[in-house]
Amino acid sequence: MNVTDGVEDSMTPEMAVAAASAIHPMISIMEVSGGIQDRVCKLGTARTGKAQGFYYEKEARLIREAVGQDIILTGTGGFRTQEHIEAQLKPQGVLDMVAPGRPFLRNPSWLCDLEDSGAPSKCINCNGCFRWFAAPETSARGTCIVREKLRALGKE
Ligand SMILES: Cc1cc2nc3c(=O)[nH]c(=O)nc-3n(C[C@H](O)[C@H](O)[C@H](O)COP(=O)(O)O)c2cc1C
């Protein structure tokens, strides 16, 4: 469920709650997310910058209030540490599951590292992994350019 785009006259949390209320009897799982990140949409799900932690906590709580406990609620955007995850999972939070994205591009073994040592993700939110959209002929969709460069330098 896209809960916001950060664009005037576009999706609002109120609209998202209304849509979630309407469809929840017909579904079993819903992901709380946001619009696609670009120059216009500043509150998209794959944000650049230093903001860390689930981007849509407030909206997820509103949706949970509206849909009750019948459906599995998951969320995406901003999870980088064990603390970020635990804060949003029940019972502290309202989510049943979380769905980090770029941390697994940066390091496909991140979950193991998190379990072993509690290591936070090294993703720097540069969105270099989106370059495929600008140059699809590279077939590099979803490749972490930071990881690639560090590997080329023998540093990772
Ligand atoms: C390279 C790339 C491609 C993505 N493609 C999609 C997509 O096709 N559909 C979608 O709903 N989200 C897509 N996403 C968004 C992710 O699923 C995720 O919501 C987003 O990266 C925010 O989570 P994160 O901060 O943990 O990365 C993509 C993200 C990346 C980095």
Ligand code: SF4
């Ligand atoms: S290119 Fe790598 S470091 Fe940059 S946002 Fe994508 S996964 Fe994170």
